[in-house]
């Protein structure tokens with residue numbers, strides 16, 4: 001395996017947590033962090049409503065399903081509430097997708113889509129990542 005000098009995944013951008021009820025979870029996480037969420041955003045195409053918290057340099061995304069057949073609803077049905085994905089910041093999502101495909105990972109959406117918080121996002125299938133759903137995200141300028 002060749003490790004390029006240029007960094008590919010720079011840092012954890014955020015951690016996504018699936019919740020049943022965004023309203024009550026917002027209150028819970030406000031107590032936990034001692035600060036309110038700074039953003040609520042609905043991504044209609046994904047059937048999800050999200051809120052964002054900051055804890056120091058770290059970011060937490062809460063996700064509530066808005067449709068019964070959305071990926072978050074299915075996740076909660078199967079596994080219950082909890083950590084849903086880990087998102088890594090990348091500089092060039094297109095080259096990262098190509099690199100990871102060559103390494104044998106399964107990219108769930110090979111064409112990056114617009115996610116919450118002004119990001120282009122792509123997901124890796126947890127089957128090839130030890131059961132962890134990985135999100136790649138690139139800031140949209």
Ligand code: ZN
Pocket residue numbers: 014015016061085087135
């Ligand atoms: Zn996310």
